[in-house]
Amino acid sequence: MDASSCARDAAALADRVLGALRGSGGVGLADFLASRADPTAGLGAVRLVGADIFLPHVVLNRPLTAQDAEVVAASFEVFPQATEPVAPEQRVMAWHDWSTARLLATLTGDAAVAAPDDPAAVLGSVEKWARWSVAVAQLSSLAHPGATGPVVDAVAAQPQALCRGVLRAALRRDFVIASRLTRWVALTHAMGVRLPVNPVVLVDHVALRVGSEPRQLLDLAVARHLVGAP
Amino acid sequence: MSVYTPVRPVTTPADLAQLSKLVAEPESTLADPPLSTPNAAGGGVGALLLGLGLLLSPPTPKEPRR
Amino acid sequence: MTSLVHTAHDVAARALGWLHTNRDLGAFEDDAATTDLNDPEGAYKPLCELALASSLVLREGVAGTNEQRAARALVGFTWQQLREGDLLYERQLRHALLTDPLETYAHHARSGLRHEALEQTLVQCAVEDSMTELLPNRRLAVANAHRIVGIHRDDDFTAMLRQTWLGRIPQPWALDWYTAYYMTHTVFHVTDWGAKPGDLPPDVVEYLENWLPVWIDVWAEAGQWDLLGELLIVSACLPEPRCDLAEWELFASAQHADGLLPRDDRPVVDDTEQRYHDHKHTAVVATIAGTLAMSRLLGGQA
Structure with missing residues (x-):
């Protein structure tokens, strides 16, 4: 292939x-x-x-x-x-x-x-939040409306590490990783978890910079749906 | 209409490994980090430790000898 | 923690030693009387920074005997270069709205080097509100200088903090390289370089605790050692100081055997004068960062 x-x-x-x-x-x-x-x-x-x-x-x-x-x-x-x-x-x-x-x-x-297996095996230690957040980004298709399961629970339990990851991606200008993590941030917000960033502002920030790649646009469309933004 | 090719394609372990790599796409290397250029404030590295006061002060006051 | 204390100590001691060894390269070219003090490439500002680092080594009192002696010698050297404060006095008298004489004097005053006529002038300037208009983080620098010298003003540090980038608690990605320096300096001045960590409001502390690891990670990856050092100072200025061994080992790994700490990851030239010119600020930063981290870890004054 x-x-x-x-x-x-x-x-x-x-x-x-x-x-x-x-x-x-x-x-x-x-x-x-x-x-x-x-x-x-x-x-x-x-x-x-x-x-x-x-x-x-x-x-x-x-x-x-x-x-x-x-x-x-x-x-x-x-x-x-x-x-x-x-x-x-x-x-x-x-x-x-x-x-x-x-x-x-x-x-x-x-x-x-x-x-x-245990989500910790795929995500790694949250102490190493940078590496952890990249693994979370790779699993962005798990972050859909109504999503549940062990990975969702593991990510939603770590809003600080998640938001650190998306900040790191945004500052590194890696908007593929940023758009995937934004989707997780939006899901976590939709689950009622208190976040240290404004998820709606984050979605708009990333949307302006993500380009036209359909998979990233899809990430952001999901994120927008999750935060209830138009 | 055929749903997909009637004869299922045959894949190798290498194909599967390639697909795994696409799914687990790594982050990009750092290509455009936030650096001092372009800068809005002027001055070089460390221009701010004492501050911009020096950069904004009036031109060339030469102090008299005592 | 012991390993971290050692790393912070070694970085600071080597950086301070390098500044001390090369101090003559930072002297005014002919004499202070004819120098252009407004030249950003000139000797004036680096002398102020040298005095700052020395004054903090002396204030904290956690360095070894050799380092304390080097710090005392360096602040003596800068004071001598400033003609025992006369240069600052004359400049303040002639240009009453400038803030650099006060800010430079503060480090010397903190080290016990006082100038009576300059202090009278500074008091008069304070009474008149003779002060040029400043960026909010710079306004805090002046307020802290007044506080250090002991000139009473009705400065409201919390209100001033809220005028800065940091005080507004922006979304944490709304930060660039320059504004990162503004942010670090806001913390330095509000806390008087880690002496008053409790003066940071809780929401600002929470914000810094959330995002410092990310800013450090990104600018360390970009090889911005000077900014990394400043962020490590901020880490040491928090009520619950953040002293991360991995971050410190990374910072230490950038330091050369002679104590030079490069400002970034670009090649360091061989020419002695150019090396000093390019990297003296980072040595000042490293001295302060190591000193404050060590002091906080040992439960010192800050």
Whole structure:
């Protein structure tokens, strides 16, 4: 698989999700996949965008078509999940996949899927807040409206480390990490946790600087929804 | 319409590793940190320890010899 | 903690030793009578900074005998360069609205080097409100100088603090390199360089506790050792001082064997005079940071 095609396809898919959130209709995963030159990269893109493909269903309560559900299932078949994640990116992948599989099960009425290991194994020690916050950013697809679970609980319990992470990303002008963490800040705010930054002001600050990459625009669209901003 | 290609593509462990890397995208290297340029205040490093008073004071008062 | 005390001590002692060894490079070129005191590249301001660092080493009294002696010698050297205060007196008398004579004098007065005629002039200036208009953090510097010299004014430090960038508690990313220096100086002056940590309002303390680790992380990654040193001073000025071993080890790792601490991560030139000119401010910062961190860790005055 060509990584850059996969990333490009993920951007195109994220753009479809954004369109669906704005009311353009469904994401149309089957149609998306049919339009890709390389089906491997296309299925990889489905896994890369992960749980975010379900945002229109989560936010707008749209039903998931059987065809779309089948595409997601196919992505899991083609890219099998690591049975025992060891490397840091494998652990991130395991939680990212768990979130996707869990929402898929919810939307299709299938049995719930078991969570991976202790979230501390993927996030690391919160004492090392800079590294911790980068791991949190990598798991941004877990921060969707109504999200629950061990990682969400672990992040929401550390508002200071989370906000330190987003400040660090903003000052480093790494707006990919910043937009992902902004999404977590917004979720934490929506959960009623008191934060040392103003989440609405943060969303607007990052939005002005994030550029036009659809995956980051999607992060910010989720953040805006979570803080109740227009 | 076919949902996706009827023959499932075959992937290798390397493909999976590549996908994991895309999912766990690392942070960028520090390319544009907040530095002194452009600056709004003038002066160089440490211009502020005593302060801008010196920079804003009137030009060239030469003190007389006692 | 012991390791941290040692690291802070070593950084300060080596930086102070370097300043002492190279002090003649910071002297006025011919004599003070003909120098252009307004030249930002000139010797005047660095002499003031040298006096500041020395005065704090003497105030804290936690340095070793050699360092105390070097600090005493350095403040003696700057006082001699300022013609035992006459230069400051004449400048204040001629330019009553300037604040640098007062601010420079404060470090010497703190070290027991007094000038009666200058103090009379400063009192008169205070009565008249002879003071140029200043940025809010600079206004605090002048208020602290009056406090150190013992000139009574009705300065409201808390109200002045609220006029500064820091006092407004902005969103913490609304900060640039220059404003970071303003922020550090606001803390220095409100707390009189760590002597009055309780004078920082609780919301400002909470704000600094939240964000100092991030600002330190970012500017350390950018190799801004001078600003990192200033942020370490701020850390030592908090009611509950923040003294982080990893941050201090990083700062110490930037120091050269001869005690020079580079202002940033750009190459250091070989020319002795240029080295002194480029990096003397960072040595002053390192001396103060190490001295205050050590003092707070040992439960000293601050």
